[in-house]
Amino acid sequence: MTNPQTTDVDDNHNERPLLDSDRPLAIESPPAESQGARLVNEKSNAAQAEEPWTPGFWPRFPWLASLSVLVSVVLTVLMIVVTVKADNSNVESWRVSPPVLLAIASTAVNILVHLALVKGASIAWWFRLMHPARQSRIQDIHWHWAAAGGLLNAIEAMFTTGISKTAIACSLTTIMAINAPLLQRALSVTTQESVLTGIQTGPIYAADRLPKHFGAILSRFKDIRIPTHDFGEITQHYLERSPILFTGNVTGIKGSYTTKIAAAGYHFNCTPAKKVEISGYGEGGWDYYTSTAVVLFSSSIAYYERSLAESSYKFVDPLLKYPTRSRPTNPGRHFYIDFRWKPKDGCLNKTHGIELQERQCELYPAVVKYPVLVSQNNTITLLPSPSALGDELVSLETFDEAMIDMDGRAASTHGGLALLLNHRFSANYSMRTHYTHETWEPTVEGYFAYERATYPNGKDCDRVFNDPAPVVYDAVREIGLRSALRAANSSDPTHGLVVEGDVRETIAVYVANFGFLYGAVAVTLLAALSVVPLYHGFWKLGREVSMSPLEVAKAFRPAQLEGVASNATAEGLLRGVGGRPVQYGVVEVEGGEWVLGMGDPGGTVHPDEMGERDSLEGDG
Structure with missing residues (x-):
């Protein structure tokens, strides 16, 4: 081993110490290479140096192709997540609709899997040619190349040379395109009712007490005869079935908004229906009913009010020939509504009697909670009451409040309602026998009797009547609500109600069809995973490979491609002989x-x- 050089000779042949700047730069050793790779590199020509043969796992790892497969699997999982999350969700809640997201994901997956297939087919083709245990014929080279060229080529290759990884991967990747129509069917749209509770809105202006003299004007005889201007319009709107309008602000609600409004109204206090039996008239009793009528249906309304300071009543007397009650004697407010009806068929004769039902009701001014449906166009729809003949009661008018309201003037606060009910619902249907023909003849007062009548056998004596109380009660509720809304004062803060209710809205929602989703996921994953086996043996290759005609041709050593490295890539071939x-x-x-x-x-x-x-x- 030689000692390192420490001196140098300058231009005048004088020896001087060797400076660090004069020392040659250290060159890092190249990575270790296999014996086969070293022999290939040593025996190649000068052009070979720029494309050294470097096999190995990490040098040859197909990063882009592997990432494509990984992202494809992630996108497939995303398809599942989007579909599951979209199931039963509001269509309007998505900024980008789930079908669009699924279409983007499926398109990206198809592109990435095809990219991975192209790279994998190249690796599999070159690795097969290098495999020492499997000798490849020219036809094998061709059909393994053709197997990656499409579904028909893959099928033909399988019939010619047998099943191969490339043919399977190409077939599944081509079939994978079916995931797009499957994903289109994976989500459909339907409608359903959405309910949100505890939603506040308002104010809605409604009076909790009707102002004095709101309803009607009296004659000089103290009978209530003419509705006031306000109540006259309420009557007109009720009879015309006009929408119930209100003053207020309910913007911001969608769909159907149901709530309860506490406002002026009436409490219906009725006795239970009582059965009344009329027995047959017996022998010789026919003539009795010639002079005495049998009342089969009756609806009677009467109203009286008198303060402590007054000596006589303001009143609305019944319009019927057969009133059911007499006038009261004590001061106060008295609002009577009495009913009779025949609920079953059958005629009165010598041996057979009839059964009637009776009910007596009294009406009291009160504050009640109306169940209503509120619309954005400032209209209200009155909903059915929670019980047969009663809304939720908040408070009743006290005796002292009634005395203050009845101040002796020629007007009435609640007489307008009594006047309307009396003319609209007073009715009487009675029967008498005809003295010559022994038949029944009807006498009718008020068409309300016909509204509640049915005709089972077509005979006058056999008519059946439905209970009139619910119809009258519904009218009282509606007129009471219309009156409370009409009497409201928007400048009175106590009339402005902030209500809390439920929003019911018919919305469009997505419905997942998981069968189609499973089909799309299955073909996508099969295609993506079928590409992975094509990468087997990539670490045996010493360079990047492709199916470029130049690379393939160079492997057959043609004269036109001489002068470049034998293991040059397509890019290296283009640089070396691309201009030839x-x-x-x-x-x-x-x-x-x-x-x-x-x-x-x-x-x-x-x-x-x-x-x-x-x-x-x-x-x-």
Whole structure:
């Protein structure tokens, strides 16, 4: 081993110490190479040095192709996540719709898997040619190249040379395109009702007490005859079935908003329905019903009010011939509504009686909670009450409040409602016998009786009537709500109600069809994973490989590609001989034989210019 040099001789032949700047730079040793790679590199020509043969796991690892497979698997998982998350979700909640995300993911997967297939097919082709245990024939080289060229080529290759990894991967990758239509079917759109609870909105203006003299004006005889202007319009809107309007602000709600509004109204206090039996008239009793009527249906309304300071009542008397109650004698507010109806069929005769039902009700001014449906156009729809004849009661009008309301003037706060109900729902349906023909003749007051009647057998005496109380009650509820909204004062903060309710909205939602999703995921994963075996043996290759015609041709050592390294890549071949001119045509080979092939343009003749020369032998 020689000692390191420590001195040097200058231009005048004088010896001087060797400076650090004069020392040659240290050159790092190249990475260790296998014995086979060293022999190949040593015996190659000078051009070989720029493309050394360097096999190994990490030097030859197919990073881009492996990343493509990995990303494909991740995107496939993303397809599952998007579909599961989209299932039963609101269509409007997605900034980018799930079908678009699935389409992007499937397109990206298809591109990446095809990229991985191209690289894997190249590795498998070159590795097969180098495998010492498997001798490759020319036809094997061709069909393994063709197997990566599409579905038909892959099938043909399998029938010709048998099943191969390349043919399987190419077939599955081609079939993978079916994942797009499958994913289109993986999500569909339907509608369903969405319910959000505890949503506040408002204010909605509604009076909790009707102002004095709101309803009607009296005659000089103290009978209630004419509705006021406000209540007259309420009556008109009720009879015309106009929308119930309100003053307020309910912007920001969607769909159907249901809530309860505490406002002025009426409490319906009714007795249970009582059965009344009328027995048959017996022998000789027919004539009794000639003078005495049998009331089969009755709806009677009466209203009286008197303060302590007044000596007489303001009133709305029943319109019927057969009133069910007499006038009260004590001061206060008295609102009577009485009903009778025949619930079952059957005629009154000598041996058979009839059954009637009766119910007596009283109406009291109150604050009640109306269940309503609120719309954004400031309209309200009154919903059915929670019980048969009653909304939720908040408070009743006290006796003192009633006395203050009834101040002796020629007007009435609640008389307008009594006037409307009396003319709209007062009705009476009675029967008498005809004294000559022994038949029944009806007498009818008010068309409300016909509204509640049915005709099982087509006979007047056999008519059946439905309970009239629910119809009258619904009218009282609606008129009470219309009155509370009409009497509201938007400048009175106590009338502004901030309500809390539920939003019911019909929304479009995605529905996952998991069968189609599973099919798309299956073909995608099979295709992506089928590419992985093609990379087997990549560490045996000493350079990057591809299916470039230049690389393949160079492996067959043609004269046109001489002068470059035998293991040069396509890029190295292009740098070395890319500018060299060639022409396909008739060339002369050793022995004076003319063949078709690649040659120098100066020594190549186009086949059409050969004239009558001998026939050519094609080797291409």
